[in-house]
Amino acid sequence: MSTTYDLAVIGGGVHGSTCALFAARGGMKVALIERGPLCREASGVNAGTLTMQMTRVALIPYALRAHAMWANASEWLGHDVGVVVCDGLSLAFTEQEEELLSFRAGKRREAGAPIELISGADALRVEPGISDKVRLAGYCKVDGYANAYLTGLAFRRALLGAGVDLMENTPASGIDREESGFAVKTATGVVRAKRVVLAGGVWIEPMLGWLGIDLPIKTLINQLVVTERVRPVMRTVVGIANGLLSLKQYPHGTVVIGGGWQGIGDRERGGVELMPDRIVGNVRLACHAIPELKDARVARAWAGLEAETADALPAAGPIPGIPDAYVCGSVHSGYTSGPYIARLLADRILGHEPALPLFPIDRLLNSGDAERGPQ
């Protein structure tokens, strides 16, 4: 109880865990406080896609660097998260989708994503599993996926190895500011630290509320479907022009179908209910893209939470007006970009200049004429 940590991170998803890991490796004494087990919300139940073709343009430089981190997870994380680097395709089936795809791929390309536009015939050569109805495809060699459910295991081992005090199953209920820092109130006692990082995903909103800051965070309820193991039906990550499909087959044979079709739920209850019509819609889209998939059976469907700020850009940086308090999260396609953005914040906390700008939340707290974050 008498220990004062250099840093307390609240929230043990990809953002909080990465931030805690690099801060500890930078020499800080770190506590990581998580209400459940590590990486069991968005960071553990998402579709695991590591793609540029669904990433926001402003995040492409971050996502490219994060992709490299995931690809080398064994080097910095020390443990395998089942990352497979492979080609990615974003498909257009209609003229309208061709236009959308050309525009979106163009913008992402300008931001640095190595996306080429290829014909349907060329796309079939890249991915023999796709439908012959493809008219145009975005083709990117920087793509792939992780086994999201292994994230918690990997970070758990790494954090313990780095000497982080891991406080799992320890809900935090508030923060008091003290002269020398912060007192985090938890179910099992008070944790004192000179600095805090709020990395609670969709729970960043109530966490900031503890410090008197009102930052609305929208909760998305993303539906996902996984099939039983089936023979190989595809070898790439497949999406569609508007981003509402993500599809990949894992080495063990299961196919995960996602894309952000919305279920029912909220921050308090999680993803409580799936919309059957939207499962059917998502499945139709998947089978339209990869026709052979129709022979598989659905083993499980679920819903995971995703956090989104008003401008759908991250909340990652210092908390205005409260020295030594930081926020880290709400990153769109956060699983892909999360490790890099959280690492930037850890650099900042360690007193180094981050290699790329952070996303301070000042822009979201002031009125409309406030400065915008990086675009």
Add this chain to the structure above:
Amino acid sequence: MSHDVIILGAGPAGANAALAAAETGLKVALFDQQPEAGGQVWRAPLPGLALPASPEKAGGDALRARLAASSVDLRLGRTVWSVGAHFRLDALGPDGNETVEAPRLIAATGAHERVVPFPGWTLPGVIGLAAATVLLKSHGALPGQRVVVAGCGPLLAAVATGIVKMGGTVVAIVDLAGPGDWLRLLPALATQPRLLARGAGWALKLGGKRVPVHFRHGVRAALGADAVARVRLAPVDAQGAFTAGPEITLEADALTVGHGLVPGNELPRLFRTEQTFDRRRGGFVPVLDAFGRTSLDGLYACGDGAGLRGVLVAEAAGQLAGLACAHDAGALTAAAFAERTKAPAAAAAQARPFSDAMAGMMALRPAQVAAIPPETVVCRCEDVTRAEIEAAYDDGARDLNQMKQFTRCGMGPCQGRFCGDVAGEILAAKVGSREKVGTYTARPPLRPVPLADLMGSFDYGDIPIPRPAPL
């Protein structure tokens, strides 16, 4: 709303719930995956198959006749894949997807088989005891020509008799319990003279065929190159732990083995109703009032899926749940409800000693789980061994869902229905209790469904694709 009440499961509990609710004038939809009502205990023979008369067939035929004559909307041969709040149910049937809605839902989904793993249990030729009853009752087929019947509880004698009746050879019955265990139950069993007489009949029939019975023995291993060829037995103590003593090896081409049943309570778990762990009742069960109401308004549960009590209690509990629905829907006055529930409540009470005795014989014996060798597969969908489950504990997994993420245990087609109880027991031995370890999170679909059936036929242009994500 298309109906007043939806009932999932057309076994003794669900069918009686449907009849009781329909008699009060409620519009009832009754769903089951099987093409005929009856559940497992009264499972109908496959169409066109003429099987010899049996009390199960007679009981099932009577129930099916009552349902046919009732106003119940029978939705049989349906695979329910989605169950939503207030309540919406989606099922795949002969004409594709169908959706029904009702303010009340009764879960009567029965039980799953439990097999406590042992080396060789995944060999071809090894099947569950309950699975063997399906083969016998529904398919009129034998599990093998020379069969070892092993495990615990009343299914041992039922399956062995069924095999003998169909001309197969029962090499031996291997019972975890001893004669003394059965004798101690006699007073409780005698409360149901008809069932006791049936059990005695089985015993006589098997005695007449000189079927050897190895009491207080368990299966140590099933052996064989490509299929089971031999079964090795060893003596066990009252807790199911193997003890010193001579092992017995039997030649056989099939082993039917089962160690009781586990309540199939996915529906209450899907709705996150209050649960409690009850070892006698087979595991985690929903907390219910005397009429089957769960902690969620409008959701009821009855039958073995709500805790193992057997067919007699299931029939009564089904009637009670059906009447409770009718009362809650305003179709029965409080007085009429009190009057009509008297008989089923009395029947349930009368069946209780017998039901408790049988459930006790089938409850999981922790020492038996403790005896599973480290390299033995526990999750057969994903080939996860006992050692891997324990390694996940060493890596920090403290509940079933975390262990599942570390190992893939329970991620396969059965979604943990088969391994969840034993895996929970293995982890609980380390963590401290089954309550702490919890249950796998229940998710749709309730049973695996083919994508082809789910999507039906469609035009790409008709897919309601949501707005693009922000660029």
